[in-house]
Structures are given as C-alpha cells and as structure tokens.
Amino acid sequence: MEEKQLSQAEAQQRVEQIHAFQQEVMTLEQEGIVAIAPEQRDAVQSYHHSLLDKFSSIYDIDTNLRAKQLTLGMKIASLLGALAMAISLFFLFYQFWGYLSTAIQVAILITAPVSLFLLSLHLAQKEKSAYFSKIAALVSLSCFVLNLGMLGQIFNISPSPNAFLVWAAFAFFIGLCLQRSVIVIFCYCQHQ
Incomplete structure (x- = not known):
C-alpha cells in the first residue's frame, strides 16, 4: 500500500x-x-x-505530552529571544548612531532588515523546527520598524499614520515567505 x-x-x-x-x-x-x-x-x-x-x-512533531511542553517552551523562549535581540539592536543603534556618517547610517538601515530577512529564509530551509528563523524574522521586522523611524529622522520626514500599514505589509510578506503564523498575527494586529 x-x-x-x-x-x-x-x-x-x-x-x-x-x-x-x-x-x-x-x-x-x-x-x-x-x-x-x-x-x-x-x-x-x-x-x-x-x-x-x-x-x-x-517531521518536527510532538509524539508525546513532554515533547508538546518542550515545543511550547521553545516557542516562548524563541519569542523572548527575538524580543531581547530586537531591543539590544535598538539600543546598539542609538548608542553609536551619532558617530556614523549619514551614508553609513542609511546603508545600515537598508541592509539590516534585508540581510536578516535573507538569513531567516536560509535558516528556515536548513532547520526543521524553525526557531532560529523565527528569531531572525522577528528581528528583521523590528529592524524594519526601527529603520522607517530612523530614516524619517535622518531626512526630516514627518511621521505618517500609514507607517502601520507598511509595517503590517512587511510582516505579512515575511510571514508568507516563512509560513509563520506569529508574524502574520503581528501583521493582523498592526492593521486593526
């Protein structure tokens, strides 16, 4: 059969x-x-x-109750890890930001979310559990959110209420590419 x-x-x-x-x-x-x-x-x-x-x-599946509990713990730990990395990246940017020229600032702001997004795609293909790809994707999303604000400050652009729509679109794009519901949920929450 x-x-x-x-x-x-x-x-x-x-x-x-x-x-x-x-x-x-x-x-x-x-x-x-x-x-x-x-x-x-x-x-x-x-x-x-x-x-x-x-x-x-x-498959990366849970065959018993202990495995389910471990998976839930790993999901929570990866989410907290992504938040910690995003916050540390945010403070790293603000710590050294004034010492960098405008061209370097713009280059960093453009390449950070793109490179982290590509890293998350690479990690999603390499690992079964996708914990690290989720971390990279969420940090990429936080870089993107931070970068829109920073680019607005660099070029003296007034904040737009449509920034949430752009953040949601990027989150939706990442979520669809990685097939990760956490990121798509963030996109939905931003849009509401």
Missing part, C-alpha cells in the same frame, strides 16, 4: 489520532465493552510505534 506524503500539520494530527485511539481502546477495555486479543493489541501497538518513529524522524 502506497502512503501519501503528509504535511507537518497532518502528521501532527495523525499522531494525536493515534493517542486518542489508544486512550479510547484502553477505556473500552476497562469498561468491559470490548476485549482485544493480545496478539492484535501487540500488532496495533507495533504499527503505531513504527509510525510514530517514522513521523518523528521525518
């Missing part, structure tokens, strides 16, 4: 189906509704175990 190629979300859904099936069979056996022969139970458990091993080697 030929298996179709699953996406990561479909594989995670299949893992949750397996766990729900195992719990339901255990409940049915405890209540005396059904009795499964030991050899059948062993065959099903062996099949599920091999399927879970296969999914965990191919």
Whole structure:
C-alpha cells in the first residue's frame, strides 16, 4: 500500500489520532465493552510505534505530552529571544548612531532588515523546527520598524499614520515567505 506524503500539520494530527485511539481502546477495555486479543493489541501497538518513529524522524512533531511542553517552551523562549535581540539592536543603534556618517547610517538601515530577512529564509530551509528563523524574522521586522523611524529622522520626514500599514505589509510578506503564523498575527494586529 502506497502512503501519501503528509504535511507537518497532518502528521501532527495523525499522531494525536493515534493517542486518542489508544486512550479510547484502553477505556473500552476497562469498561468491559470490548476485549482485544493480545496478539492484535501487540500488532496495533507495533504499527503505531513504527509510525510514530517514522513521523518523528521525518517531521518536527510532538509524539508525546513532554515533547508538546518542550515545543511550547521553545516557542516562548524563541519569542523572548527575538524580543531581547530586537531591543539590544535598538539600543546598539542609538548608542553609536551619532558617530556614523549619514551614508553609513542609511546603508545600515537598508541592509539590516534585508540581510536578516535573507538569513531567516536560509535558516528556515536548513532547520526543521524553525526557531532560529523565527528569531531572525522577528528581528528583521523590528529592524524594519526601527529603520522607517530612523530614516524619517535622518531626512526630516514627518511621521505618517500609514507607517502601520507598511509595517503590517512587511510582516505579512515575511510571514508568507516563512509560513509563520506569529508574524502574520503581528501583521493582523498592526492593521486593526
């Protein structure tokens, strides 16, 4: 029998189906509704175990509760790491900003978000979990937001209420390129 190629979300859904099936069979056996022969139970458990091993080697999925908790912790840590990097970058810019010429300031402001965006694309292709690509993408977004303000100050441009729309468009672009919902959610929040 030929298996179709699953996406990561479909594989995670299949893992949750397996766990729900195992719990339901255990409940049915405890209540005396059904009795499964030991050899059948062993065959099903062996099949599920091999399927879970296969999914965990191919996809970055959570095969048990501990893995789900670890994934949630890593998502929170990567978000906090991205915020910390963005804040430190912000203060680094303001620390040394006056010592740089206008041409260097503009070059830094243009290349920082673009290079971080390209880094996030590269990291997204290299790693399965995408924690580092999310960090680079969020720092790229914060650089972009900072850079619009800084370019406005350098060239004495008055702030525009449409800046939120531009930030949201960039966030949406990054989110679509990386298929990351956190960034798309930021875009949606900026637009509201």
